[in-house]
Amino acid sequence: MTDYTAKADLHRYLRAGREALLWKLEGLSEYDVRRPLVPTGTNLLGLVKHVASVEAGYLGDVFGRPFGEALPWLADDADVNADMWATRDESRQSVIELYHRVWSHSDATIDALPLDAPGRVPWWADDRSDVTLHQILVHMIAETHRHAGHADIVRELIDGAAGMRKDNDNLPPADDGWWETYRATLEATARDAGGIGDADR
Structure with a gap:
């Protein structure tokens, strides 16, 4: 398998996870996209904000290609879990637009670098902080799809809507x-x- 084919496959799975996550917001009120449905406070808009923030770091800073926008909810002095919910001043549209800008930045990183391009994850333990683009793409696919699964359950709790993708719900x-x-x-x-x-x- 060529590097291009492997990278294209990984990129396709990442894009599918992104789209699945955003789809879960469609057709809901401002209240419903923000409301916590489980004791740990998991909510749809917060999941999008979190995944956007995580992707900006992994496909930006890790490869010396910083995203370029301040994400104050990730600062050392930010409140715990500040990346897991949207404040009253952070509109649904602003969070979605942030995610789209992160996609563009990440996609440029993916396009520019080979799968074996080296990177460093400073927030990981030293013995595993040296990584490749391949490793980080696998990591981001797992992260994105994990949270898309969370969003699927949260959405079902809100209005009963369920399914894997907009064009294929994967349900009997x-x-x-x-x-x-x-x-x-x-x-x-x-x-x-x-x-x-x-x-x-």
């Missing part, structure tokens, strides 16, 4: 009531495996 076709029956089967199986009877409810 379901007639009315199919999901309820399916979920009830899983619940009954879990109770049976766990030794939980109806009286224990």
